[in-house]
Structure formats: C-alpha cells, structure tokens
Amino acid sequence: REQQQQQQQQQQQQYSNQQPRPKPLIGDPCFLTPSDLEYLKSQTIVRGSGSSQQTLTNHRQTSPPKMSNDYTYHSHNQLIQIPRNTHLDRLYNIKSLDSSTDNRKPSVPNYQNELILPSNGKIKQATSPAVVTTREKIDGNTKLSLEDFVFALQKVVSQSDPRTMYDHFVKIGEGSTANVYIAIDKHYGTQVAIKQMNITKQQRKELLFNENHKGKFMISVMIMRDYKHPNIVEMYGSYLVDNELWVVMEYLDGGALTNLLVTPTGETQMNEQQIATVCKSVLKALAYLHSNGVIHRDIKSDSILLSTDGFVKLSDFGFCAQVMNEKKAQTIKRKSLVGTPYWMSPEVISRTPYSTEVDIWSLGIMVMEMIDGEPPYFNEQPLTAMRKIRDQPPPKLKNPHKTSSLLQGFLGRCLVRDPSQRATAIDLLDHPFLRHAGNPSCLQTLLSEQTIAKGNLYVS
Template sequence: MAENTEGEDFTDADISKMGFDKEKGEFFGLPESWLQLLKSSNISKEEQMEDPEGVLNMFKNYFAAVKQRPSLTQFMLFATDEAADPNAVDSTDGDKHLIRREPKTNLTDREINETLRKMASPGDANDKYEIKEVLGAGASGTVRLAKLKTSSQLVAIKMMDLNRQPRKDLIIQEIEIMKQNRHVNIVNFLDCYCVKNELWVVMEYLDGGNLADVVTRFVLDERQIATVCHECLGALAFLHSRGIIHRDIKSDNILVALNGAVKLTDFGFCAQLNREKNARNTMIGTLCWMAPEVVASQKYSYKIDIWSLGITVIEMLEGRPPYLNEFPLRVIYLIKTKARPPIHDEHKLSPELRDFLHKCLEAKVEQRASARQLLDHPLIRKALPPAKSLSPVIQAAHDARKK
C-alpha cells in the first residue's frame, strides 16, 4: 500500500488499472489528486495524446518514489502551489527542483554521532582559525571564511548543527570521499572538528565563488567552455575510475578561483559502486540536471554525471539549465520523452561544440560518451590554461558580485 497526494491508500493493482482512452482523449483510473497534478503540470492535451504511455510511466515512477520515500509527495505538493505562475521558480533557487530518494543507513543516530566525533581532530577549531565572514548558507549549515592563525592561509569552514541534520550518514560519506580522493580538480578536505553540537569541516577555499556566479552574468566563449569541461572531466575521470559517481554535477557545485582554477565540490550525494553493486536506481540530485535514466528510476551508473555536465554546458551558453521555470512534474515528463533538451541557436555553435553536447546528452546510455572518451574530444583540444582562459571572466564576475 502507498499513500497518494491526498492521503488516500491505493495499491500496486490500482496502478495497473490506469490507462488512456484514445477515443475520449483522457486518462482513466488515476486518483483525483493525480488528475489535479496533471492539470497543473502544464503538460498539454496534445502532449498527453502524443505520448500517453510516457505520461503514465511518469506517474508510475512518481508512485514508486512516493512509496519508497513519502517526502517526495511533499515536494510535489509544494511544487503544485507554485504552478499558477510558470515563472515562479527563481533561477537562483535550484533547491526547489531538488529530489532525494535514498534508503536510510542502518546506523543509529548515536552510532553516527560517535563516528563523526572519531573522524574529528582533537582540540578547539577556534584556537587554530580566525573566523571571518559568511560565504554562504543553506539547509545543511553555514560556510564561513577563516584564516589560519599561524599563517595567512585562508580556508572555508562548513559549520553544521548536528541536531538539525536529517541525513548525518551523508556527512560521513562526504568527508570520507573527500579524504580518500584528492585531486587537483576536487575541492580538498583539510580537517574537521566537533565544536559543541556542530561539526566544522575545513576545506580548501576558492576565492572566485562558484561557476553559477559566472554563467549568470557572462556568456562563456567556446575556449572557456572547453577549459571548464577539461577541468571537470579530469575530476570525473578520476572519480569514475575509483568507482564514485558524483550525482549532482551543476554550476553551483563547480567552484572557481581568481587564478582560473576549477574544482568540483559537494560530495554529499555521491554513490560508491563496487563489483557487487555496479548500478544505482535511486532518484537523487537536482531535477533539471538529471539524466533520463534517473528520472525514470532505472538503473544507472557513471554516465549520469556526463549528462549533467552536458546540461552545465548549456548553462555556460544560456545562463540557466533547460526547463528551469517548468512545473517539476512537467520537467520529469520532458526529460523522459525528449531525445535531448533544446539548445538555443544550436545551429550557431561550432561542429565541435555541437558534437560534444550530443555525446553528453545522448539518451541511450550505451551510446553516451564516458569522461575518458570526452577528454580526447576535439572540443577539449581547444582548452587553454585556466589562468589564461578563465581568470578574466571569473575576476569580472567577482567584481560584479561585490558591487
């Protein structure tokens, strides 16, 4: 049994009775609450009639997600409230399109807290660091700039109230992945401390902010796009070779420095694969960047990061991902049913950039390129040293942000 969006119970058998009457041009067997969701989703009658099976499969995937984790129902209901205004989703507020559906760890809260305390260094971080301004804040905590008291080194400290973390196991996972996987294109973990009820994670500081700060202000040229992709693919090829999927590649999770450095961050959604478990089928990440196999709740592997990188290239071209202002249910429908997302003025792109995008945004997973393959792509050969290619635009975005 599962609970639908109005709190009624229905079974898997109810799902099997759902269908589409071609003569009447309408669905049957759907709960009233689902019909209301469909009406508010901006999926047109023409689209419904063109691919009724796709719409039904979308609902069945949604049902499976709700059955496994009811919080997805709350997400969809929250989104329904915004449906009256198709432009209600702020382009800077990607969290409204965030979906998580991941089985919880078997560790108890007490065991997780104990593990975190064992991972932490002894002593008081305040004795070692001079805490400075807030760099960012979110649901999981606050990130502040800090300076090492014994030198001029600047670091970023993520401060998380452990009593307010719904998934502390993800914090453990993020720290372990950062500790074990050091790379020039990954934000390096430096240390962590327990300070009262907070966990402070000390990380490398990049003074240029994130790539989203850049692409929302400036259109990157082809060489700059090639350079960003070269740096990201270096990190992804490294992670994938070690059995790790990032699962949340997007401009917000790519940090940049004024010297042109580009590094992946935010490993809270990472998945570790091994020989026994070489594919995942949990819905997690940020909706507009999700690969078709993820929104379809199919098994997936490393190549979901490549799709997300392709969406990030569209961000670099257009300043935003496809479908950002669409109702979330429609986003799922569009990702599932379209061969690839629309690209504005695609005909104006060079053959190399078009081909790179097509290889990233290939709906057939087996035909989608890997990170290693893309490192040899003709577009990537156009990459320049980051200091030469990216420093000026990162500095310009940094200056614009400070005004």
C-alpha cells in the same frame, strides 16, 4: 591580515545580495515528506540580475534577498562534547586516520605541467579512505538514527576544537542544511572555507554513508579528504561542534561557475574556448573519481569552483557514492533519487539502476548552462522538469546555430538517454572539442570583482 579582512567584508556584502538556487534532492519519492513535495511543487527560482526580464519567466518570482548584519566576526567559546554511546560500540569497527596529523596546511599544487591522462586510462588509486565498518547493513532501505550518525561521525573526525584554530568567521553562503564561512587559519595566516552542516537537518542520513570497494562504509562528505586531485577541492579537516559537522577546505576566491554564466543584464558571456577549458578540468576530476569507483551525483555549475587565476575544481561531495566492488570487476548499481532536479539524468529520475554515466549527463546539462545561461526547463517547477527529463528526448539548445558543430557533437555524446551509449569521461577527454581548451588565464576575464565569492559557494 587587514587586506584579508577587507576582502571578507566585500564578500559578506556580496553574499547578502545573492539570489536563491535550487536545492539538491536526496531520497526516493516514497520517502519525501509533505514539506519536500510542497517545495518541489512551488519552488521559485531566479538566476542573474533581478531586473533582467530574461530571468523572470513562467512561475518565477523574485525573492527579497536575505539582508545580513553589517560585517561582524563570529566567535564561539566552548566546545560541547557529544557523549560516547557505549551501547553502539558493538555495531561498529572503526578504521580512521591519525587525528593527530595536521592536515590544515594548504598544499600548493604544481600547475606548471598540465595534468595528462595516461593513454591506458589507468589512474592512481586513492588511499586511506575515511571509513566506518559496521556489522549491520546500511543501505537506502535502512533508517539511520541521529544517534548512530553522530557516533559514526565521531570516529572519523578530528578531536580538536576548530574554534581554537580559526577566527574571523564571515558567512559567504547558505544552503538548506549548511552554512559556509570564510575564516583565517591562526597558525598559517591563510584563508579557508568552512562548511558547517547541521546534522539534525540531513535528509535520510543512511544515504550519506556509502559502501566502498573494500566492503566498508565511508561518509560521503569525507570523500575530498581521500581522493586527492588537482581539479578537486582539497579538504583540510573535519570536526564535530555541537550538532554541526564542520568541514574545513580549500578556499577558492573566484567563486562558483554559476556566477560567470551571465552578465548583470542577463546576457550569456562564455565563449567556446572558456567552455572547453572548464569541461576539460571537470572531466579530469570525473575520470579520476570514476576510475576509483566514485560517482559525484550533483554535477552542476554551483559545484564548480574557480580561483582568480582561472583554475577549476570540483566540490560538493555530500551526495557521492561508491559503485565498484573490491576487485574492481563488477559495478554496483545505485537506485536512490539523489541530485538537483534540473541536472538529474533520466535513469536517476526513473529510479532504474545507474552508475558513473549519471555524471556525464549532468555535465552535458552544465554545458547547456554555460551556453544558454541556465539549464533546460529552468522556468518549470521542479517536478514538471523531472517528468520532462524522464519522458522526453534529450533537451535542445535555445540557439544551436550560435554554436560550433564540435561543441554540438560534444554535447550530443553527453546527453544520450541510453546510459550504455553515453560517453565516458575518458572518451570525452579525447573529443576534438576539448582541443580548443585554453590555459586557466582564459577564464580570468570572467572573474571580475563583482563575481568573486558571489553565490552559494560550497553549499549543497
């Protein structure tokens, strides 16, 4: 326990020095508030060391880091119950998992045998979705009130009080609508990550509900509970506390991929074996999700977490969507403007119907992050970058001569403007570039003490 507390103290100190990251955008342009537009027009972004001239280009400024208090424990005393709204009962038929089931115990995946995708591309279907069935249609054109949102959440979260189950809360990340803490599970003595989302600050709450392949509505953030995979961060439970949704999940002590892209002096440091290793793990997760009709919609280095052993997992499912009907015979296209500007695909920005192909474009941009240290147009303001992505040919590497033809070919299969010509996750898993992928241990050299738990972990 003392060792865990010392580690938490180091993580808290590193968090206090972190730099701001671009926040995801959710909603159509016509629904953007003046404050949203002001953010997009004036947002300044910094990556890497503040002293590195490479990271301080046009329109970039260094923001003073938010200094937090000395290492402290956060405790809460009373669970405030949100009253049941009987008026809304007529709207909902609820199917939920048994809340008495203890999902807090961390599972230990067996990584000794590498996960191999079946040759026919068929992957086992996930079961027991956390769903909310409603007689009234919820879609991108329906405004969902806070009252409706809270009522729906009450039906799928555990009724237990998480403040009696976890202690020693230490903040390690902060986003526009959520904070992330490390805490210790009192029963098992293990560390967990707890994402605390302020539900009153969620943009367009109706977009956080998704119709699944059975015609029922699920809450996007619950996707981790229902889709189990060795390369997806495991969710242990969810709770409503005051006006916050708490999501308890697996803690990965290696931090986000973002922290491994460049050295403290701003130099890129990932070699092609390491890039292939990350891509292979992410593609396994995407192949699994896409086969179940789920798109992630926010693939970027911030959404990729690592353990100190070098295992790679996909996180941040707050913006995922279901895109397959009950018989898996027809794809349901989406049109919502969702994601983080620099990683968005052209079809998302232009608001043309899209499906799983958007994740492959974003993966390509993430590959460019690993090569160049940042995504294309990162020195541009978000709206300018979005216009360039929408109107111009696919972006190019800064120094393509430094990369192999195999890596360039892999990237070229991702960054295709026509979604119908873009590779699928299963296609890319067979690409020759991924034959260079190594064991997780090849990523351990990047995971020094300076990078552990640094950055916006688990935060959207």
